[in-house]
Amino acid sequence: MTLSCFDLGERMLSVDETLEALAAMTPPPVATHRVSLAAAGNRILAVDAVSPVNVPQNTNAAMDGIALAWPDDAPAGDMLVDLVGDVLAGTRLTTSLALGEAVRITTGAPLPAGADTVVMSEQLADIGIPNRIRVEQPERVRRGQNVRQAGEDIACGQRALGAGTRLRPQHLGLLASLGHAEIEVFRPLRVAVFSTGDEVTAPGESLPPAGIYDTNRFSLQGLLSRLGCEVIDLGILHDDLDSMRVSLAAAAREADMVVTSGGVSVGQADWVKPALTAIGELGLWRIAMRPGRPLAFGRIHQAEGVTVPFFGLPGNPVAVMVTFLQFVQPMLRRMQGEHDWQPLRLTALAAEPLKSREGRVDFHRGIYTGDDAGQLWVRTTGRQGSGILSSMVAANCLIEIGDGRAAVEAGTPVTIQPFGDLT
Ligand code: AMP
Ligand code: MG
Numbered sequence: 001m002t003l004s005c006f007d008l009g010e011r012m013l014s015v016d017e018t019l020e021a022l023a024a025m026t027p028p029p030v031a032t033h034r035v036s037l038a039a040a041g042n043r044i045l046a047v048d049a050v051s052p053v054n055v056p057q058n059t060n061a062a063m064d065g066i067a068l069a070w071p072d073d074a075p076a077g078d079m080l081v082d083l084v085g086d087v088l089a090g091t092r093l094t095t096s097l098a099l100g101e102a103v104r105i106t107t108g109a110p111l112p113a114g115a116d117t118v119v120m121s122e123q124l125a126d127i128g129i130p131n132r133i134r135v136e137q138p139e140r141v142r143r144g145q146n147v148r149q150a151g152e153d154i155a156c157g158q159r160a161l162g163a164g165t166r167l168r169p170q171h172l173g174l175l176a177s178l179g180h181a182e183i184e185v186f187r188p189l190r191v192a193v194f195s196t197g198d199e200v201t202a203p204g205e206s207l208p209p210a211g212i213y214d215t216n217r218f219s220l221q222g223l224l225s226r227l228g229c230e231v232i233d234l235g236i237l238h239d240d241l242d243s244m245r246v247s248l249a250a251a252a253r254e255a256d257m258v259v260t261s262g263g264v265s266v267g268q269a270d271w272v273k274p275a276l277t278a279i280g281e282l283g284l285w286r287i288a289m290r291p292g293r294p295l296a297f298g299r300i301h302q303a304e305g306v307t308v309p310f311f312g313l314p315g316n317p318v319a320v321m322v323t324f325l326q327f328v329q330p331m332l333r334r335m336q337g338e339h340d341w342q343p344l345r346l347t348a349l350a351a352e353p354l355k356s357r358e359g360r361v362d363f364h365r366g367i368y369t370g371d372d373a374g375q376l377w378v379r380t381t382g383r384q385g386s387g388i389l390s391s392m393v394a395a396n397c398l399i400e401i402g403d404g405r406a407a408v409e410a411g412t413p414v415t416i417q418p419f420g421d422l423t
Contacts, residue, residue: 010286011286012286012287012288013285013286013287013288014287014288014361014403015287015288015289015326015361015403018285018287018295018327019326019327019330022297022327022330022331023330023331023334025297025299025309026309026331026334026335027256027309027335028335029186029334029335029336029337029339030186030187030189030256030335030336030337031186031187032046032047032184032185032186032187032337033184033185033187034182034183034184034185035182035183035185036181036182037172037175037176037180037181037182037183040167040172040175040183040185041167041168041169041172042166042167042168042228043166043167043185043186043188043228044164044165044166044167044185044186044228044336044337044338045161045162045163045164045165045166045167045171045183045184045185045337046163046184046185046186046337047163047183047184048159048161048162048163049159049160049161049174049175049178049180049183050157050158050159050160051154051155051156051157051158051159051160051178052156052178052179053156053178053179054150054151054154054155054156055151055153055154055177055178056108056148056150056151056152056153057150058092058110058111058150059110059111059147059148059149059150060107060108060109060110060111060147060148060150061105061106061107061108061109061111061118061146061147061148062107062118062146062147062148063107063118063120063121063146064105064106064107064120064121065104065105065118065119065120065121065122065123065124065146066081066083066102066103066104066105066118066119066124066133067087067097067102067103067105067111067112067115067117067118068081068097068100068101068102068115068116068117068118068119069097069098069099069100069101069102069114069115069116069117070099070116070117070143070144071099071100072099072100077138078134078138079134079135079138079141080127080132080133080134080135081100081101081102081132081133081134081135082100082101082102082131082132083101083102083103083104083131083132083133084097084101084102084103084131085103085104085112086103086104086105087103087104087105087106087109087110087111087112088105088106088109089106089107089108089109090109091109092109092110092112093110093112094112095112095113096112096113096114097112097113097114097115098114099114101114102115102119102133103115105118111147116143116144116147117141117142117143117144117145117146117147118145118146118147119135119141119145119146120146123135123136123137123140123141124136153177154174154177154178160174160175160178161174161175163337164337164338164339164340165338166228166338166341167183167185186336186337188228188229188230189228189229189230189256189257189332189335189336190229190230190232190254190255190256190257191224191229191230191231191232191255191256191257191258191259191332192232192234192251192252192254192255192257192258192259193217193220193221193224193231193232193233193234193259193260194217194234194235194236194237194247194248194251194258194259194260194261195214195216195217195235195236195237195260195261195262196236196237196238196239196244196260196261196262196263196271196272196315197212197236197237197239197262197263197269197315198238198239198269199211199212200212200213200214200236200262201213201214201236202214202235202236203218214236215317215320215389216261216262216313216315216317216320217233217235217236217261219317219320219321219389219392220259220261220313220320220324221233223321223324223325223329223422223423224259224332226421226422227329227332227333227336227422228336229332229336232251232254232255234247234251237260237263239263239269239270239271240271241271241274241275241278244263244271244272244275245275245278245279248260248275248276248279248300248310249279249300251300252279252280252300252301252302252308252310253302255308256308256309256335257308257309257310257311257331257332257335258300258308258309258310258311259310259311259313259324259328260272260310260311260312260313261312261313261314261315261320262313262314262315263312263315264284264294264295264296264312264313264314264315265294265314265315266294272296272312273296273312276296276298276300276310276312279300279301280298280299280300280301280307280310281298281299282296282297282298282310282312283296283297283298284296285297288359288360288361288403289326289360289361289362289363290357290360290361290362290363290386291314291316291318291319291322291323291363291386292314292319292322292323292326292363292386293314293319294314295311295312295313295314295323295327296310296311296312297309297310297311297312297327298310298312309331311323311327311328313328314386316386316387317386317387317389317392318365318385318386318387318388318389318391318392319386321389321392321423322363322398325343325398325417325422325423326343326363329343329422343417343420344417344418344420345400345415345416345417346368346376346415346416346418347376347413347414347415347416348368348376348377348378348413348414348416349375349376349377349378349411349412349413349414350377350378350379350399350408350409350410350411350412350413350414351377351378351379351410352379352380352410353407353408353409353410354380354399354401354407354408354414355384355407356401356405356406356407356408357406358403358404358405358406359403360403361400361401361402361403362399362400362401363398363399363400363401364380364381364384364398364399364401365380365381365384365391365392365394365395365397365398365399366378366379366380366381366395366396366397366398366399366416367379367380367381367394367395367396367397368396368397368416368418376416378397378399378414378416380399381394381395382394392423395419396418396419397416397417397418397419398416398417398419399414399415399416400414400415400416400417401414401415402415
């Protein structure tokens with residue numbers, strides 16, 4: 001039986017249990033479409049890319065110089081070679097070379113039949129006789145050197161990239177090298193984002209006496225667009241049950257996921273939970289982590305039998321980013337078709353004692369460096385309050401202290417999640 005958020009009750013969940021429950025409740029990936037290669041960056045490949053050609057197509061020269069048909073008897077002393085033609089990149093010679101014969105060749109040009117070795121220009125000396133050339137230091141020439149074999153990068157019929165790959169620049173180049181002008185990718189996810197709170201004020205407006213500028217909508221938009229999602233920015237919701245209910249239901253009609261921040265505690269002005277209960281199902285999760293409690297996850301009924309996943313993130317700006325990275329990100333990546341993504345984790349030595357508590361995972365904002373011996377060290381950015389967003393700005397990683405550890409002493413190993421392509 002899969003764990004559902006709706007029967008987890010009020011029990012405190014571990015981070016691992018939360019991840020497992022979310023994985024079980026992730027909707028299947030969205031539909032796919034064909035896009036031009038130029039528009040495919042950061043999208044997820046929907047099919048395996050199998051090469052219809054050898055890359056490179058021909059066995060070719062890796063250097064400018066001569067392509068030589070290795071003579072039967074390797075020369076002792078001077079090596080004089082007969083030149084029987086020129087092969088420039090983009091041309092090919094259809095005749096084949098006899099043993100000991102050579103052609104002048106440029107980098108990338110196909111080796112003529114019979115040729116198997118390339119000697120670079122710097123090793124050749126003009127001896128004043130047309131079509132004859134001397135190879136200097138022939139003892140340094142190895143048969144087969146400076147030759148790129150046909151198909152040595154990717155062989156015809158080989159699976160070059162697997163479905164589920166997020167396309168980075170090197171993937172785009174590789175797909176182009178196979179001759180693909182278009183490729184099948186998952187369509188972009190549409191994610192609706194709200195902030196909540198009567199005190200939360202849009203930047204650009206004057207700040208009321210008890211106001212705070214809206215931080216979370218902008219950090220969330222940044223995270224989402226770097227993930228390749230289309231952001232539907234729905235502004236700031238008042239702490240009011242009816243408007244929240246109506247706005248969330250409307251958002252779910254146009255989005256693949258709805259994300260809010262704030263209003264999920266159990267204070268008087270926390271309306272996310274009742275609003276969701278009215279239009280879907282909501283689990284309010286107490287997760288054994290810091291920062292990041294509480295987190296709401298649920299689904300909004302969109303149409304008969306169709307639901308849209310919902311995350312109600314905490315209000316504090318650091319907690320928003322940490323919970324997004326740990327919980328929202330894996331679900332979005334799966335919905336985008338990137339099925340086996342895991343955050344990068346490395347081990348570093350703590351450069352200072354780190355506070356934590358047994359029974360919960362602590363995420364500190366950290367700065368890691370490498371020393372001359374190749375050892376990674378990590379220290380915190382200083383004050384770690386969940387409202388101190390400058391800690392995220394100063395950091396280059398999250399320090400993840402597992403729930404089995406009461407404290408981390410200086411000089412002991414600790415797990416870090418280096419900031420990756422989102423942060
Ligand atoms: P809440 O859970 O709504 O009580 O929010 C917790 C804390 O986060 C409060 O201090 C809020 O003012 C703050 N907060 C909530 N939403 C935002 C936001 N969008 N930008 C900055 N701070 C926020
Ligand atoms: Mg609030």
